[in-house]
Amino acid sequence: MESLVLQERRNGTAVEAFILEGFPAAQRLGNLFFLVHLLAYLASITGNVLIITISCADRRLHTPMYFFLSGFSGVECCFITTVIPQLLTIFLYGRQKISFTACFTQAFVFLFLGATVFFLLAVLSLDRYLAICKPLHYPTIMNSRTCCLLVTACVVLGLLSIIVPITMLSQSFFCGPNVIPHFFCDFGPLANLSCSETRFIETLFFSLASVVLLTTLVVAVFAYSNIVVTIVHLPSAKERKRAFSTCSSHLLVLSLMYGSCVFIYVKPKQASRLGFNRGAALVNTMVTPLLNPVIYTLRNKQVHRALRDAVSRAKMRKYNHGFQRNSAPSF
Template sequence: MLMTEVTRNGTAIQEFILEGFPAAEHLGILLFLVHLLAYLASLVGNMLIITMTCEDHRLHTPMYFFLSTFSFVEYSCISTVIPQLLAIFLSGRQKISFGACFTQAFVFLFLGATAFFLLAVLSLDRYLAICKPLHYHTIMSPRMCVFLVTVCLVLGFLLMAIPVVMLSQSVYCGPNVIPHFFCDFGPLANLSCSETRSIKMLFFNFALIVLFTSLLIAVFAYSNIVVTIVRLPSARERQRAFSTCSSHLIVLSLMFGSCIFIYIKPKQSSRLDTNREAALVNTVVTPLLNPVIYTLRNKQVHQALKDTLSRIKHHRYHRKNVLFS
């Protein structure tokens, strides 16, 4: 329900209503189950990467440190959105307070921007490992790895905090229905009664910085990687070098494709339905595929997973013998 009492900054709205997908309301239970399974699978996949990286000493390398950090950030990012989506599928619509809505928008955008910077760092890591192997371990020291992750977090925080805070200070006098399944920047800006053109342009420019900075770094890294791989004398060496990068390239394509479609458009109000579909892919499908891509296409992860399962099986067998002895 729309609140009519005007607050000090002129905003009449105290809560928003997330509309979700009105056309799919009659499939609410089915969609709930499908997306719940996808969310749980994404949770298990990302936590598996994090656990194996922590437990297996062979994965204590810069690449897997960045990958496990990326998995944690990605899971945290979708966890700000998917529970809300599941609630919408059960209830049809979902109310969210003014403060909670902007908090959700900020956390989602902050973690999303951080994930893109981490992808850029992963690209640089592969560039140094393949193109500068003699200097790799000297450059990618543990201190440097922590520093790079910290820079990604700080940049993501600063670039997304400024436009979201500015938008939250705008006047909202109605309507209060958000045609989306979570509080995203575009739908919130379109509901404001204030002039938000300058804020939209600021966010657009910051989104360009995030996406195209990370994209340029990835292009630079992989163009040099391709040149280096082509020059390798052995076909086996070329295949091995490319196998360490192919998973990352697939993840890059999935994430950049969906996010450029959603955010890098001057007019976001004209294609809200397609935005919702692209956002659904970005928040449900891509996080589910990423752990699968990284685990299925990596021999080191294969071996670490086998060893982990073997230890679990051995532990259960030993425990069973103790109980029945």
């Protein structure tokens, strides 16, 4: 195998571009799927941008929770924008060519932002744990300096967890075929196409992916387990019902995200399952980012009040502007 690769290197037959296969079975209904995914993408972006805007504009939301949620929403916007426009192009025009450099750049950004999202989810879980289970210590622990350090740590850990395996894979040799059975450039399909020996790189990647997913999952389970115990001891049945409703919604999102990522990344190389990964990746890149704004923020009464106040202020400014224009003296 190594001699074949060396011979291919000498012949200069290295792959310079890849073809993203997308969803061949659904290509007949490309226009319909394009419209559905475009609307879902726009709704997700709108919801996350709305969270960021409201959190920055309303002083009542200048709290650690909404600081983390704003960062989470910003990363989610970048995360889905890394791959969904590519999918929309595939639905419109069929197979999509992407250069070698662009493909690995997309894979790096996607995986980096994805890892950062999981670290931010762990931080959000810890924030809720401290706020509900340790309310007296919460203001002291979650000061502005701690919040900034936690977000910075999430970004740095996300970068460190992916930069080495992606860099190593990008330096391996690709001699063909160049068709990626996916709708974006991901680690597994790229490793499957490499003509070099990638066993060590794949083992390293799966180990790092397992560490990221399992450590953040442990933190989330610890936080929500303690939150549930605290909720059970609440004196009011109405408060318990409302708290359990919120927690169950959060746990639904966590289950979708962790379930899809464990299915895709925490397993050995299996080329036969690459087709199933597309469906799981679609859940991870389309469904959960669409649910997150609704579940984490837009169901919150504080956000509802902030939105109502923002709409009222906008209407008042429009009314005052119209009144001044109509009452201006004419000569």
